[in-house]
Amino acid sequence: MASLAPTTPWTAGAKDDYRDCPVTTLKVDMNTERLIIANAVMAVVTLALGGIAALLIALTRWQAIHLLPAVWFYRLLTLHGIDMLIAWIVFFEMAGLHFGSTILLNARHAAPKLAWTGFIMMTVGGLMANAVVLFDPNSNVMFSAYVPMKAHPLFYLSYILFAVGALITVITFFINIVVAKREGRFSGSLPLVVFGLMTAAILATYTLLEGAAAIVPAFFWSLGILKTYDPGIYRNFFWGFGHPAQQVNLAAMVSIWYALAQMTVGIRPVNEKFSRLAFILYLFFINLGSAHHLLVDPGLSFAWKAVNTSYAMYLAVLGSMMHAFSIPAALEIALRAKGYRKGLFGWLRNAPWGEPGFSALVLSMFLFGWIGGVTGVTIGTEQINMLVHNTLRLPGHFHATVVSGTTLAFMGFTYYVIPLIFRKELKLKSWAKWQPYIFGFGMLLTSMGMIVSGLQGVARRNWDITFAGVVPGTVEISLAVFGVGAILAVIGGIMYVTIVLTSILTGPRLEASNLLLLTGTHNPIIDSTKLTDHQMEDKQNQPKGALVxxxxxxxxxxxxxxxxxxxxxxxxxxx
Amino acid sequence: MLAPEKNWWKPMGRMEKSWLTVAFVWCVFLTVMMPLWYFYGKQNVPTETYKTSPADYGAKVNAFVEQYTIGEDTVNGVTLPVVAAPPGSDVYIRASTWQWYPILQLEKGEEYRLHISSLDLQHGFSLQPVNINLQVIPGYDYVATITPTSSGEFTIVCNEYCFVGHHTMVGKVIVTEEK
Incomplete structure (x- = not known):
């Protein structure tokens, strides 16, 4: 069985600067700790910026309120896309990569200087993008910046800075793992969570390279050095970056799911091979998904579109469907092993619903799969995409994946980072208990409102749909549902930012004494190591409920x- | 989160196997649906495309409008020619910031070769309320062979962002009853 103790004892030396975590008994490298804190703070700051924009644009699309003038609507929509889809998520993922490649392996950070260089480039790039969009009148070109819409050269430069910074950070992840292995910090295979993060890191590497292929020529084109830039080629390269970037989020999110399941319930993966194969499927097939954005583009054949949009044969979807069973099944077995064996769903009724990490995990999985995944596969079907392309159904889909899924999982995980890494007591605990529910429900309404509006033909990225004169009255209702949902989600977002800031800015430094925040004093990570093979295979513990x-x-x-x-x-x- | 045991390559359980099989069959089915619809469905994504330039395409649209204009109509207060070409022929729509030009008049149940291209930025051809959406890219002449199956007045909305006047970019298609 796995051991929590390092294989090789740490030597006190110039290179090693660490502390012992009293809760997890893991070694925490101090460089890693500082890097995680810096990246997490930038993530929360950019989330707050993007959240303000989210509220204002949602209140504009809610036709009855129609808050902003057109210019500001398009400007803030551009800002919202950049801050949320790039800055918040990538900063958080970089924190996750530092965490996974050192602390979980009982290893040191082998390249802190390089990592700080990456962080600084990302920060400069992220803030520059915000400034350019806000102050340059021509840079409200949306996150996708489709050529031949020309933004200020600094706009493209900020993308490049951010991407190179992220790439550098990803490289430090690989360096850390190689060094940890060589120094014998861990034995055998990588833990599943690190394996998942490794998938994310590999995906991120070629995603960022493809981003360079799209944005670097755009930068030279905006400077006038490159005379023409074929918009069709740009689309192909841009989505070679833009779509796989979401798959990086997916792989990172699934890794966080496994981590949250272990931290809050004490699961043991049902079958390591099964879960790892699912990650491998992501690795090989998910990059084809860039075609999802080109399904109704001129110039591409049916065969090209069909093969690519289906990830060869929906094999990446298969990966997600495997995780969709594997994680609930592991939860069910762990809870049944604790004695909650009544009926099909007795384990679910007795799950720790008051623990924010658990509620965030379950809501994230449910909304990601049932709303985000199902709509994603459907609208990524070549012919069906004709009904959907650039309507509000699209943002409806990806708000269910990236926001209800990834963002909610990351939010839940943050609550544990505060005591364990920031070493501050989590404040406003009762808020933390409700926050995942409020945010999750708000996002559910947001996605549903968008999807139903889009089904009726409402375009995305549009300040005022009434010009079209074809909008049925029911659209007013679905846009209002979207608006109400957005307000709820923003309230959830404000709660999250307030909890984080209050916790890290007030109170003394405090070593964590307990892993769970609200639901007990036992340590699920330790519990998980005590789950025996016999318990895993016991007939009474079999995950029938998860299968249903x-x-x-x-x-x-x-x-x-x-x-x-x-x-x-x-x-x-x-x- | 913890390193697994030395040998984690274990056979999958019965439940994992059955779910994996069912999920895989579903994936194969999803894959097969697309070619099936391609050969037997009536609604497929057009693939016919020609390389063009804004000047060439603009000239073609002008020639088309000159030949087949039958009247005038207004969209959002702007007067545009209404153009009706005989069934089976090539009809043209031009996208530019922020206008769809001209107004097409088609006949229900008849087939047309609809050309779409842009003179400047990328635009989105979104025909409402039938909800057909196609990407419009400058330099690409995209040909959709369409047969209207309903009659009345239809609106073309631009659904690819094209700077601040984007939401005002609205066009019209008129479909008359079968003769």
């Missing part, structure tokens, strides 16, 4: 999928 859940998911998936074919069959003939 995934089959219910499949039924819902099929209903949504076929409804869309039916809708497509009702429109004009086109080929």
């Amino acid at each position: 859940l995934v089959f219910a998911f499949l039924v819902w998936f099929a209903i949504y999928y076929f409804t869309n074919w039916w809708l497509l069959g009702r429109t004009w003939f086109i080929r």
Whole structure:
């Protein structure tokens, strides 16, 4: 069974600067700790900026309120995309990579200077992007900055700075793992969470390189050095970056899911091979998904679109469906092993719903899979995309994945980072208990409002849809649902930022004494090491409930999928 | 979060195997649906594309409008020619900031070769309320072979952001009943 103690004892030396974590018994490298804190703070700051923009643009799209003038709407929408989809998530992931490549391996940070260089470049790039969008009248070009819309050269430069900074950080992740292995800090295979983060890091490497292929020529084109830049080529390269970037988020999020499941319930992965194969499927097939954005573009054949949009044969989707069983099953077994064996779902009723890490995990998985995943696969079907391309259904889909899924999981994880890494007591604990529910429910309404509006033809990135004169009255309702949901989600976001800032800015430094924040004094990580093979295989502990859940998911998936074919069959003939 | 045991390559359990099989079959089915619809469905994404330039395309649109204009109509207060070409022929729509030009008049149940391109930025051709959405890229002449199956007045909304007047970029298509 796995051991919590390092394989090689740390030697006191110039290179080693660490502390012992009293809760997890892991060694915490001080360089890593500082890097995690810096990246996490920037993540929260950019989340707050993007959140302000989120509220204002949502209140503008809510037709009855229609708050901002058009220029500010488009400007803040650009800012929202950059701060949320790039800055917040990537900063948080970089913190995760530092964590996974050192602390979880009982290892030291082998390249702190390089890591700080990366962090500084990302910070400068991120803040510069905000400034350019806010102050330059021509740089409200949206996150995707489609050529030949020309932004200020500094706009592209800020993207490049951020991306190179991120790439440097990803490189330090690989350095750390190689050094840890060579120094014998851990034996055998990487822990599953680190394996998942490794998947994210490999995906991130070629994602960022492809980003360079799109943005560097755009930078020279904006300077006038490059005379022309084919918009079709730009789209292909940009989404070679833009879509896989979301798959980096996916791999990082799934890793965090496994971590949260272990930290709050004490799971043991049901089958390491099964979970790892699912990550491998991401690695090989998920990059094809950039085609999702080009399905109704001129110049590409059916075969190219169909093969790429389906990740060869939906093999990356298969990976996600494997995790969708593997994690609930592990939760079920761990809870059944604790004695909650009544019926199919007795374990679920007795789960620690008051623990923010657990509620964030479950809501994140549910909203990601049932809303985000199902809509994503459906609208990524070549022909069905004709009904969906650039309507509000698209943001409806990715708000369910990146926000309800990734962001919510990261928020839940933050609450544990505060005592364990910031070494501050978590304040406003009762807020933390409710925050995942409020944010999750708000995002559910937001996504549903967007999806239903988009089904009725409402365009995304549009200040005022009433110009079209074709909007049915029911759109007013779905846009209002979107607005109400956004307000709730922003309240959840404000709660999150307030909890984090209050905790880290007030009170003395305090060594953590307990892993769980609200639901007990036992340590689930230690519990997980005590789960025996016998308990894992015990007939009474078998995950029947989880199996029922995934089959219910499949039924819902099929209903949504076929409804869309039916809708497509009702429109004009086109080929 | 912890390193696994030395040998973690273990056979999968019965439940994992059954879920994996079912999920894989579903994935194969999802894959097969696309070519099936490609060969048997009536709604497929157009693939016919020609390289063009804004000047060439603009000239083609002008020639088309000159040949087939039958009247005038207004969209958002702007007067545009209404153009009706015979069924089966090539019809053209031009996108530019922030206008769709001209107004097309089609006949229900007849087939047309609809050309779409842009003179400046990327735009989004979104025909409402039938909800057909295509990307419009300058330099690419995208040909969609369409058959309207309903009649009335339809709106073209621009759904690719093209700077601040984006939401005002609205066009019109008129479909008359079968003769």
